[in-house]
Amino acid sequence: MGSIFSKAYDRVMKPVEQRRFGKIRKQLVSNQQGTILEIGSGTGANFSYYKNAEKVIAIEPDKSMRELSEKKRSEAAISIELIDATAERLPFEDNTFDVVVGTLVLCSVTDLDQALQEIKRVAKYEAPVLFLEHVRLDQPLVGKLQDVVTPIWKRMCDGCHLNRNTLESIKQNGFRVEQVDEHFKGLFLEIRARNEK
Numbered sequence: 001m002g003s004i005f006s007k008a009y010d011r012v013m014k015p016v017e018q019r020r021f022g023k024i025r026k027q028l029v030s031n032q033q034g035t036i037l038e039i040g041s042g043t044g045a046n047f048s049y050y051k052n053a054e055k056v057i058a059i060e061p062d063k064s065m066r067e068l069s070e071k072k073r074s075e076a077a078i079s080i081e082l083i084d085a086t087a088e089r090l091p092f093e094d095n096t097f098d099v100v101v102g103t104l105v106l107c108s109v110t111d112l113d114q115a116l117q118e119i120k121r122v123a124k125y126e127a128p129v130l131f132l133e134h135v136r137l138d139q140p141l142v143g144k145l146q147d148v149v150t151p152i153w154k155r156m157c158d159g160c161h162l163n164r165n166t167l168e169s170i171k172q173n174g175f176r177v178e179q180v181d182e183h184f185k186g187l188f189l190e191i192r193a194r195n196e197k
């Protein structure tokens, strides 16, 4: 992500974080235990919500995002290790993690299937795999608009796709989806799945 966008990220997101996302992040991660992998941790928006984990390992490929997350990382209640890596090539052994978390990130990975297969590989059997993602709406007009806007949006927001069928991809890649909560009329989905090997 370009450094202009990364520097603006927290400021742009602040209103929605305060009204909605902060609460969702908290309910998604605060009770999770064991060793947690967070994919594409960005400016560290989830870091303050980890309360019961033994340890969090966060991967983030963008240097400027990693630097911006440093304060939140050092102030977190639990130990967070931050690593330069991409979701498509995770530098971890098979069956390493008790939980995997990804928020607003599957829209941006270059190869969604490869990223999900890597998550599958490094997560333990039956590990919770938790996402907050925006998705393509199943409404002809809005969905079409998301398709039309995506090429420009991708350039502005460093690879973010507005029109991914992320829930379907999660299912197709062999995760068992247990719960889906819709936010903003289904534009954002809070997805709780489990890793089936």
Ligand SMILES: C[S@@+](CC[C@H](N)C(=O)[O-])C[C@H]1O[C@@H](n2cnc3c(N)ncnc32)[C@H](O)[C@@H]1O
Residues within 6 Å of the ligand: 001, 039, 040, 041, 042, 043, 044, 045, 046, 059, 060, 061, 062, 065, 085, 086, 087, 088, 102, 103, 104, 105, 108, 109, 110, 111
């Ligand atoms: C919209 S930001 C979301 C950041 C954070 N997860 C959040 O909830 O605020 C998307 C993040 O995904 C990261 N990203 C992009 N491509 C990635 C990839 N292939 N693997 C892992 N992270 C990636 C970006 O660098 C950026 O930090």
